[in-house]
Amino acid sequence: MLSTRLASRRLAVPARRWKHTSSRPPLNSVTADDVAHFAKILPQNAILSTLPPSDLHASDIDQYNNDWMGKYHGNSTTVLRPQNTKQVSDIMKWCHERRIGVVPQGGNTGLVGGSVPILDELIINLGNMSKVRSFDPVSGALVADAGCILESLSEHIAPHNHIMPLDLGAKGSCQIGGNVATNAGGLRLLRYGSLHGTVLGLEVVLPDGTVLDNLTTIRKDNTGYDLKQLFIGAEGTLGIITGVSILTPPAPQASTNVILALPRFENVLPVFKTARLHLSEILSAFEFIDREAYDLAVKHGQGKALNEQDVEGAECFVLLETSGGKKEHDEEKLTGLLETLLEADEPLILTGVLSQSPTQFASMWRLREGITESVSKEGKAYKYDISIPLAAFKEVVDLTREHLRKQGLLHEEAVKQVIGYGHVGDGNLHLNVIAAAYTSEIQAALEPFVYELVASYNGSISAEHGLGAMKAHAIHYSKTGVAVDMMKKIKELFDPRGIMNPGKVLEF
Ligand SMILES: Cc1cc2nc3c(=O)[nH]c(=O)nc-3n(C[C@H](O)[C@H](O)[C@H](O)COP(=O)(O)OP(=O)(O)OC[C@H]3O[C@@H](n4cnc5c(N)ncnc54)[C@H](O)[C@@H]3O)c2cc1C
Known part of the structure; x- marks a missing residue:
């Protein structure tokens, strides 16, 4: 059944050129x-x-x-x-x-x-460029060197009751310049939107050394083209970001999270709809974790949110967060939601656990944030961060697993596991294939299979990690030829000698 559906999807996708490794233009070596x-x-x-x-x-x-x-x-x-x-x-x-x-x-x-x-x-x-240049506690505008670590910026503004508009599992190491260069999404996107909205200005050193100073802190500026947007998500192919001005929101006065165990994947969508209806403006995260991803995170000690009897029969999990102004009010709304989900004729969830303390709150988040680390502890990961319709999340994981099984690659010495988790609120699935080692056989089985599958849903082959060297050759699966040609012209304009991060994003 699965393969029949896949076969019909694949017919709809035009054949594409594919190659594994990215190449770069001829350039001089450092002497x-x-x-x-x-x-x-x-x-x-x-x-x-x-x-x-x-x-x-x-x-x-x-x-x-x-x-x-x-x-x-x-x-x-x-x-x-x-x-x-x-x-x-x-x-x-x-x-x-x-x-x-x-x-x-x-x-x-x-x-x-x-x-x-x-x-x-x-x-x-950029690690040595780590100074905060200014912070305005009234507007929330933060101006920092690009090398500032995301977590240290959070700590800098916390005493002023502000938070960074983005949060990700790598926060202790990733830098704000890297975040902007990759247009990182993360766990708060549902609430605060993407960096295309929160970045106010950038300072960028262009490939010929010219400094483009666009480091404004004003929110509205309609004078001509908004050049900073070009560098957000350019992955270092147009210039080096050296300074970032970003709008930080006030810290929510009350944050609560709840983990839900669902008997069937099909319930995720109705749970999401019900949650949006009940929680409206206080819903700040809605994360999906399939059973295999949950078990993996627990196995590697990344937070233990539920008892064993609670997870029995659960096909997947949802981690939901609220951020609002009044704890009692938010908890009342959450309790109402849990009652609705449990009391339907056919309950949508098996159980729901509400965090009761800051430690429990952190432990639930650790479970979700720790999946990436658990995957790398378990084996070598082929990671696909894709945008597809929410209803297809499970199907894509199942089809990929089935495809690998048919290729004879689903066993301990080759592919150990195929898991799915991600940001439901943003339509972003992390499809992870965990292998014993990186091999050309597995690579060939996965690509272009995964890219064709995503294209068949009119999705995006990169929801948040970018193209880098991994997917530069595959940009056509998500962008038209006209769009790619325009990008090449922009690259040529900024970097006529092709020295900036060669071979990344756009094929040479
Ligand atoms: C555990 C874990 C969890 C993650 N979770 C998420 C997540 O939820 N959402 C998400 O979007 N990503 C996630 N990522 C991916 C990664 O953390 C992000 O892409 C992050 O934004 C990269 O920042 P960095 O400073 O490490 O950049 P790097 O990895 O150093 O660089 C990434 C790209 O940006 C370019 N670059 C870096 N700095 C600059 C600069 N100053 N100027 C110009 N170009 C630059 C590089 O050339 C490269 O192309 C995760 C990674 C890990 C390891």
């Missing part, structure tokens, strides 16, 4: 002379190079050359860690002149191979 030049711009401790006369070894810069998943590996000889915008500008002027490829790098938590070189490009890591 010892270049490093000597960088030493005129930066202090010695901001330059990590394995080129002679340095006595550093490749292993000393491993952390910059390899991505978070251990899937993508660069071969750079040199990492620069500038402290201010002028230094970034001077470095870029030199790289532009010399045609040296450059990879901007934040916290290196990206999941599509965008933050590490394809070959030996120079890495510019």
Whole structure:
């Protein structure tokens, strides 16, 4: 039944060109002379190079050359860690002149191979640019260096009763510049919208070293093209973001969460609709976790939200959060919702547990946020963050599992598990295939299979992680030829020499 449905879907999708690895334009490698030049711009401790006369070894810069998943590996000889915008500008002027490829790098938590070189490009890591420039507690406008860690920004504004408009599992390592460069979504998007709405202004160093100062804190500005939008989600292919101005919302006075165990996936949609109706403006997150993802998170100690008897017979789970102004009022609404869900003729949920303390609140979130980490502890992950209609979440996971089974790849030595979880409120499913190792056989079984499947639902092959090196070749599955041509013209305009994060987002 599953395969019949898939076969008819696949017929509807035009054949596409596909290849696994991304390539990049011919560019110059960094030489010892270049490093000597960088030493005129930066202090010695901001330059990590394995080129002679340095006595550093490749292993000393491993952390910059390899991505978070251990899937993508660069071969750079040199990492620069500038402290201010002028230094970034001077470095870029030199790289532009010399045609040296450059990879901007934040916290290196990206999941599509965008933050590490394809070959030996120079890495510019923003970690030393970590100053908060200003915060206005009245408007909530925060201006910070691009290298500030997301969590440290949250801590900076917490005493003023403000929160960052985005939150993600990687918050302890990812940087605000990396967040903007990937247009990161995360757990608060349902409530506060995307960075295209909350970013007020950016300071960007362009590929030729020019500084584009667009770091405004005003909310309304209709003077011409809104250039900052081009850099949000450009994954470092148009310039290096060095400063970010972002609107931070007031902290909710009361936040509560509840975990729901559902007997059937088909109940997710009615539960979502009922929750929106009952909770309206206080609903701030609605996260879906399938049974296999839940068990995996529990197995790896990522929070324990429900008792064993509560999860018996549950096919999936929903983590729901409210953020409002008055605890009693919000809890009353949540209790009303739980009663409705449980008291229907055919109850939509098996059980629902309301957090009773800040510790329990955090533990429930840990369960959801910890899935990514659990997946990487379990094996090597093929990660697909896709936008598809909510009703198709389970079908896509089932079809992928079935497809791998048919290929003879669903066993402990190849693919161990196929799981699904994600941001229901945003129509974003994380489809994760957990394997014993990254192999070309599994890769070939998954791609273009997954991309074709997503296209058959008119979905997006990247809901939030971006294209990076992983999906640059597959952009056509979600964008028309006209749109891709326009993007190539924009890239050419900003970066005629093709030095900015080469081979990422757009195929060379
Ligand atoms: C545990 C975990 C959970 C995650 N959860 C989510 C989630 O819920 N939602 C989500 O959207 N993502 C998520 N991610 C992915 C990742 O954390 C985000 O994409 C994050 O925004 C990347 O930030 P970073 O600083 O680590 O950037 P990096 O990984 O260093 O870089 C990512 C991309 O941005 C570019 N870049 C970085 N800094 C700059 C800069 N200053 N200027 C220009 N380009 C730059 C890089 O070249 C690269 O292409 C998760 C990752 C992990 C490991």
